[in-house]
Amino acid sequence: MNDQGWIVIECDVCKQKCDAKKIKNPRSKIESTFIYVSMLNPDESIVKSGGRKIEAYDAEIYEESELLEDHPTAIKVNEHVVTPTKMPQHCENTDCRDLPNMSCSCGANIAEIAQSKIFEESESISKAAVSLKDMYYQSTQNYKHICVKVSCVCACGRPFEAYFARSIKTDSDLNWDINSFHLISTSFPISADYINGVKSKDECMSTLKKFLARWNIIADKIILISPFIGNIHQTDEQLAQEWLNVVNNVDAQKTTLYTKKATINNIRKTYQSQGFDEKLLISYGLEDDLIKNLGKSKSFHAKIYAGIIGDKVEFLSGSFNLVSGKNKETINYQKLPLSTFKDSYLTPLGIDITEQSNFALFIKKEKDDYYLYEEKCKDIYM
Structure with missing residues (x-):
């Protein structure tokens, strides 16, 4: 059984x-x-x-x-097929460990300290994890992921909290497996000072991928707003790779991409250039989840990339489209209540999303033992 x-x-x-x-x-x-x-x-x-x-x-x-x-x-295949020949990587090659809140002022590698601590505490945590399935099935909440908080001490003596999480996709994800959890945050705040400025396209995309790795696990919804993917000077092969750079780094089930109609047509051309018939893909249910959700917005030039966590939003904006390169662009990091983000950034573009307070299965230590709770996502991470 x-x-x-x-x-x-x-x-x-x-x-x-x-x-x-x-x-x-x-x-x-x-x-x-x-x-x-x-x-x-x-x-x-x-x-x-x-x-x-x-x-x-x-x-x-x-x-x-x-x-x-x-x-x-x-x-x-863990969940779904993106194209007949390419499996979703979901940031397998990029993680959150280089986000700006993953470093102490002393310069110590707190990711290694946190990783060592959760392995040290694994047996104690597993006792609380026994109740994961009971809470998941008995609650009316629709939990999307599990989070574990562990208390750590930096090499310089400064205490901090580390948050490890994993998505819940199938029943087997409710089984305790320490190796399936990823370090997605710490109690050190994300500092915009390390993100904001003028950076190359490659640097902007690298920063975005690190946030996507975090949002893939803990965000309720991911919004990508970019007029262009790639540019008109690239070959079909290069454009196809730029598209894969997007697809391979997002959870398509929770991501909506808003772009120009011309960009949608270019994406379809890249499929055709790679030998894929879009109608055939659709007939077999093999078309991209992300392609099905492409928004055909009116003319716009905004570039906004956001992770919605409960009723809070953290997002990147600036001048960079979804394209790699050496040219310089601007990038900025912000955190806002969802209502403010909607009014200031989404409504002017004709985009509407529903506010919600989602919950996570949350394991944390109280006194000497770990216990399982349900917690609003925004209260854990934001």
Whole structure:
């Protein structure tokens, strides 16, 4: 009951194409596409449509590495497919550890100190985590993530709090696994002094990616407002890469991108240049979640990138579009109540979103033991 494991799936469409090509050319080495998915009860699970279950692996018997030995070309899918050939990375190569609130005035690496502390406290935290499923299913709140607060002391003797979190996507995310939690914040405030100024496009995008890594986990909604993705001087291949730089760094389910209609058309062209038929993608449900949510706003030149956390917003703005490069741009960091952000930044663009107070499953220490609470997200992070 509720065994952890994986299933390997062969895509029906890919198999049909492979079989057809092998009929024409028996020597063809083309292979069908396989994916594998982490899930509960793999032996009893089935694929309803779109593919067939090839094999099941019980995690108590097999390691993930053994699955990959059997199926070396299999692609792991955690949640959804962004395009038929590219899986969402969700900032796998970028994390929050270089945000401005991750450093002490003494210069110590507090990320390493915090990481060491949560591993030290893992056994105690796991006792509180036993109740995660009970609270999740018994509460009327729609929890999107789990947060753990640990108390740390810097090498210089200065105390600080570190916040680790993970998103809740499936039931298995409610199981305590210290390695699945990411350091997303500390009690040191985010200082605009380290962000604001004139920076290269590459530096602006690097800063945005660090915030996206944080927002992917703890924000209720992510808003990206940019007239352009890439620029007209880039090749189709370069434009496609700029688009992937956006897609690979956001959780598409909570992100809405507002851009110009011409930019939407350019994105579609990049799909076509890469050999993808948009209508075919839509018919199989493989089109980008982000593309479905593109806003066709009127002419605008604003660049705003925001993470909405409860009824508060932290955001970057300036002159930089979603494009890499060496040219200089302005970048600014701010934090505002959602109502003020809406009135000042969204309403003038014709964008409307609903205010909400979302909750997290929150584990923190009281006296000598860790306990599980429900807490408003804005009260934890903002």
